[in-house]
Amino acid sequence: MRPPPPREPLPYEELPLGRLDSARIEALWRYHPGAPRRQTVLPDGRMDLVAHAALEHGASGHITRITLAIAGPADRPATVAHRAPVWSMGVRFQLGWGGACLGLEPATLVNQVLTGTAAEQALGPLASPLLAATDSHALQAALVAAAAALAQRAGPAPATNPSQARALQALRWLRQHPGAPLHALSAALALPERTLRRDMLAAVGLPLRSLAGILRFQRAMALVQGGALPSLAHLAHEAGYADQAHMTRQFRKLGGFTPALPQPVPVVA
The missing domain is CATH 1.10.10.60 (Homeodomain-like)
Incomplete structure (x- = not known):
């Protein structure tokens, strides 16, 4: 019997948090598939702020369009379709902090995703630098700045x-x-x-x-x-x-x- 083919590495990586508040921000991550694929996302109860970046064909890292999304807490698996040349960068909030940081009621977003205008309205002025990014470095910097501001938006200690x-x-x-x-x-x-x-x-x-x-x-x-x-x-x-x-x-x-x-x-x- 022939052995099963080796599994393709998941095109997902977590980036250093730097000075972000790790008590409120769990991960800064990037998902960069080299080809169209479907990926199973398992439930973990957390919330994410995501920027989907469309890349210009033939241009190395040049972003032509950014779509923002806020993923609510999930209690069931979901399958997400990714199309190239599009990659995503996001912030995952610690369990129990997503709603406080984003100013949203998590229960209204269970198994749902706010996209486009709805996500931009939830972020307010923080959306503009994200939408204006033209390369991965600028997008990461804007995402880190947004995450820091959202962590502060949650207010002081939970006491x-x-x-x-x-x-x-x-x-x-x-x-x-x-x-x-x-x-x-x-x-x-x-x-x-x-x-x-x-x-x-x-x-x-x-x-x-x-x-x-x-x-x-x-x-x-x-x-x-x-x-x-x-x-x-x-x-x-x-x-x-x-x-x-x-x-x-x-x-x-x-x-x-x-x-x-x-x-x-x-x-x-």
């Missing part, structure tokens, strides 16, 4: 926003206790579950139970990528699932595929 502070505390606890029941979270934080559900919906835009499932799914993906797992049963236990069958159902729901070792994520060409 001034008790609801967001509680949501961020709950997120930290959920990451540290994968698979724990939500009543354990409520007890650990000494807060009613109803309050936590309301806070999480305001900060992230997703129901608390859905977000807990997404964090568990993301943990499972990270464990697989880290390697050294002897079996799917071990993966289910380490990621916090009740059992392997539970994990398989969640992978189908959130990823559209079933878990496998060592490489569970299909590349959609």
Whole structure:
């Protein structure tokens, strides 16, 4: 039997954050496919500001048009079609900070993307330098400046926003206790579950139970990528699932595929 062909490297890279506030900005990234392709995007509950740059044929890096987009939090996988010569650069906000930085209600953007005029209106004056960029260096500089301004737009420390502070505390606890029941979270934080559900919906835009499932799914993906797992049963236990069958159902729901070792994520060409 012939071995399967090697996987094409994903044309995605994360750039240095520099002086950007890493507590609010998770990543500055670039996606630059050399040819048209379709890519599966898995849910992570975060929000992104994206600039799609159309390049002039035959010109090295010269941008002819920029389209802005704001991607809301997702709780299901999506397939995105990329056409060359177009590449994208974006800012991913930390979980719980996208709405505060962008001045938007995350719950109104679940599984949706604001594009064009709608995204420009949300950004206000910050959109103009992004739209005016004519090469990748100018676009990156404008995106970094916009990200810094948006991080400041969110205001001072979350102590001034008790609801967001509680949501961020709950997120930290959920990451540290994968698979724990939500009543354990409520007890650990000494807060009613109803309050936590309301806070999480305001900060992230997703129901608390859905977000807990997404964090568990993301943990499972990270464990697989880290390697050294002897079996799917071990993966289910380490990621916090009740059992392997539970994990398989969640992978189908959130990823559209079933878990496998060592490489569970299909590349959609």
